[in-house]
Amino acid sequence: MKKYNVAVVGATGMVGQKMLEVLEELKFPVENLYPMASARSAGKKITFAGKEYEVEELTPEAFDKDIDVALFSAGGGTSEKFAPEAAKRGVIVIDNSSAWRMDPEVPLVVPEVNPEDLKWHKNIIANPNCSTIQAMVPLKPLNEKYGIARIVYSTYQAVSGAGVKGYKDLENGIQGAEPQKFPHPIAFNCLPHIDDFLPNGYTKEEMKMVNETHKILHDDSIAITATTVRVPVYNSHSESINCELRKPFEVEDIQKMWEETPGCIVQDNPAENIYPMAVTATGTNEVYVGRIRRDFSIENGLNFWCVADNIRKGAAANAVQIAFALIDQGLI
Known part of the structure; x- marks a missing residue:
């Protein structure tokens, strides 16, 4: 070679x-x-x-x-x-x-x-962006097969996404030290604030997810909103993703589709408490999906949980x- x-x-x-x-x-x-x-x-x-x-x-x-x-x-x-x-x-x-x-x-x-x-x-x-990358792996085949009308992203992002200083803020904050990177303590806390706030009320991180999703999927017709949150986890981002699809679906068919998607691993067995977690995604290069279920509040609504190592796959x-x-x- x-x-x-x-x-x-x-x-x-x-x-x-x-x-x-x-x-x-x-x-x-x-x-x-x-x-x-x-x-x-x-x-x-x-x-x-x-x-x-x-x-x-x-x-x-x-x-x-x-x-x-x-x-x-x-x-x-x-x-x-x-x-x-x-x-x-x-x-x-x-x-x-x-x-x-x-x-x-x-x-x-x-x-x-x-x-x-x-x-x-x-x-x-x-x-x-790290939070966009992991979402794209399951969303691409979903959009190809069913069409996505709307996405609601809610993210739970690890401190390593803020670099060494962010990592240290959690490490030292557990011992009671004042934050050096974040505007508030991240230890035992969640901050709905990643990157700068924009005039529209969103953060740059939230708008990155909106704009990058459109560009990668080549589909500006998808309505997208996002709330990105920094959480007291050292590594791996977790995301709750809610989609409104354009076509009817069966949950089992979507699960099977993701099982066959390169780079995507399905971990979804609630009876055995099996679902994606930051601690198990860390150190790997794949994207993990689970908690796959119908959103009964809208027609053709789907919820799922998506986790990946933000320093590796992200x-x-x-x-x-x-x-x-x-x-x-x-x-x-």
Whole structure:
């Protein structure tokens, strides 16, 4: 198998480290690895596949090397500045920030859902928001078979989604320390506030779910609303998803459809207390669905519970899966 030269930008951060772990775990065919980070982290050592590497400073000139693909997880400002520098040098950028997601020239991809969008990339590909990614895996086949008229998202998002500082706020908050990242204590508390508030009363996170769902599913006709909540869980996001479908359905048929959906695992046996949970999703790359049941309050209404590891499937693993999809389609 051909091997590829891979850069990981933000290699010392939470998601960057996980990208390196997933590249190794999934045996991505790496020829040469180039870990990059800010000047502050340059010079640090990382280990990949049993070999030690020194992190180099992220500069435009760092991409003058022969690099096939660069996985970016260094924040929106960094991506806006450096992704075009890499792209114009012929590097395919897979970016985990929000910087490029809604750019009409940039594909927004979940490999199990819309891999065909990779064909029109112009050397920058966007990784969707973590909470959006996991919802897309079960919603895509649902929309294809039954049509979705409306979605109500209610999310319960782990502190790791806010980075190391968010993680520390929970860890230290349990001991009584004041929060440093969040506006209020997250320990023993829930915050209906992820990212900034917008003039329409929604948060940026909530509007990301609305806008990204439309773009990924190529269907602006779906009415969507969202409430996103930070909860005192270290890792893995949970979501209650309510859908109004356009066609009648049987719950058993939907369950069977999801059992056959790549990347989707059904855990739904209430009699045995089996349903998706954050503690069991953590450390895996799949999306888990359960509590699948009819919503009796509306015609063709469906409720289900959806859980995934936000640092893996919601970020690092999805990015690496995009890189594999590029290989599969002969685009790299």
